[in-house]
Amino acid sequence: MNIIKIWYDELQTVFHDVGIILFVVILPLAYPIIYAYVYTPEVQRDVPVVAVDDSKSSLSRDFLRKVDATPDVKVVQCCTNMTEAYSLLERQDAYAIIHIDKDFAKAFTQGKQTTVGLYCNMMSMVYYKCAASACSNVSIDMNRKIKVENYLRPTTEREAEIMAAPIDYVHTSLYNPQGGYAAFMIPPILMMIFQQSLFLGIGMSMGRSRERNGGFVIPMSHFYKNSIEIVLGKMLFYLMLYIVHGLYAFIVITKLFGLPQLGHYWDFILFLIPYVSACCFLGMVLSYLIFRREDCMLIFVFMSLPLYFMCGLSWPGSAIPDGIRYFSYLFPSTFGLNAYMRITGMGASISDVSFEMKGIAIQTVVYFALACLIYMKKIRQVLKREA
Numbered sequence: 001m002n003i004i005k006i007w008y009d010e011l012q013t014v015f016h017d018v019g020i021i022l023f024v025v026i027l028p029l030a031y032p033i034i035y036a037y038v039y040t041p042e043v044q045r046d047v048p049v050v051a052v053d054d055s056k057s058s059l060s061r062d063f064l065r066k067v068d069a070t071p072d073v074k075v076v077q078c079c080t081n082m083t084e085a086y087s088l089l090e091r092q093d094a095y096a097i098i099h100i101d102k103d104f105a106k107a108f109t110q111g112k113q114t115t116v117g118l119y120c121n122m123m124s125m126v127y128y129k130c131a132a133s134a135c136s137n138v139s140i141d142m143n144r145k146i147k148v149e150n151y152l153r154p155t156t157e158r159e160a161e162i163m164a165a166p167i168d169y170v171h172t173s174l175y176n177p178q179g180g181y182a183a184f185m186i187p188p189i190l191m192m193i194f195q196q197s198l199f200l201g202i203g204m205s206m207g208r209s210r211e212r213n214g215g216f217v218i219p220m221s222h223f224y225k226n227s228i229e230i231v232l233g234k235m236l237f238y239l240m241l242y243i244v245h246g247l248y249a250f251i252v253i254t255k256l257f258g259l260p261q262l263g264h265y266w267d268f269i270l271f272l273i274p275y276v277s278a279c280c281f282l283g284m285v286l287s288y289l290i291f292r293r294e295d296c297m298l299i300f301v302f303m304s305l306p307l308y309f310m311c312g313l314s315w316p317g318s319a320i321p322d323g324i325r326y327f328s329y330l331f332p333s334t335f336g337l338n339a340y341m342r343i344t345g346m347g348a349s350i351s352d353v354s355f356e357m358k359g360i361a362i363q364t365v366v367y368f369a370l371a372c373l374i375y376m377k378k379i380r381q382v383l384k385r386e387a
Contacts, residue, residue, distance in 0.1 A: 006233025
């Protein structure tokens with residue numbers, strides 16, 4: 001019965017505080033829609049670029065026509081010099097400059113190698129990817145044709161095709177065939193939102209309790225005499241709430257925005273329960289540092305971006321230094337983001353993400369024990385004050 005009372009008190013605390021409602025109710029519902037809506041186009045098409053053709057030859061014009069014909073970019077203007085092109089880049093009328101040197105065609109006739117300059121506005125990696133892939137694909141295609149026409153001298157059209165590409169290849173992106181940004185970014189961001197919103201919500205709840213109870217995190221009540229009951233009662237409230245959020249993200253958001261959903265519902269539930277539990281227990285442990293409601297904003301908000309980079313999705317895990325990688329194991333997001341990405345995007349089962357699940361299970365046990373020890377200390381302080 002004590003657990004139910006503590007669960008109800010936590011519910012009352014949350015739903016009588018606008019700030020906590022914002023973080024644990026509104027944020028997990030609104031942020032997935034905002035992020036998914038922004039990145040839903042998956043791939044960017046017709047990125048505006050400008051060209052500076054100092055060669056003014058038929059070969060350079062052919063190169064620019066082929067670049068403009070790709071679906072990735074659109075040549076919106078040919079500038080007379082780089083200064084004019086840079087001004088368009090500064091006004092964001094274009095996001096890349098293609099510069100063809102004056103010796104572009106001459107180098108071919110002399111049998112020399114030449115280059116095409118690409119200058120990108122790095123405010124968005126998507127624009128860079130589009131411009132770089134368009135120029136790269138066109139240069140590879142022109143290289144093949146120039147090599148066949150000028151050096152190999154084929155006798156038939158089929159022989160020319162074979163000479164141009166003796167080993168042909170087909171590039172297929174597994175589990176993300178369109179190469180979309182949303183399918184890559186949104187699923188792990190959803191789990192990061194869950195962790196950070198839990199940290200913020202629990203932290204603000206802890207700060208509110210200190211403010212209401214004269215510096216103590218628990219009230220002077222006979223219901224709050226057992227640390228295990230306190231931890232479980234608080235955790236059960238957030239677990240029930242975030243199972244609803246999780247199903248909303250897994251079912252509604254994925255179907256609404258066409259995100260990958262290859263995993264089974266029960267595999268997702270079996271993953272979500274320990275993940276949310278680990279986040280709750282770690283939130284309680286970290287909230288030991290919270291003395292005012294505003295403190296959690298300073299402590300938790302800045303953690304989101306570093307934790308996302310450390311999880312090994314946006315940056316290859318093999319390239320992360322060992323010290324940083326081991327430090328990231330302290331947070332459920334490191335295991336949770338990878339597990340959810342594989343479940344929803346690759347159709348993995350719980351057994352397929354056993355390493356991540358073992359990590360989350362260890363975190364759940366360790367942080368549960370630490371949370372109990374912290375509340376045990378707080379109970380002693382309350383009893384000492386009552387005496």
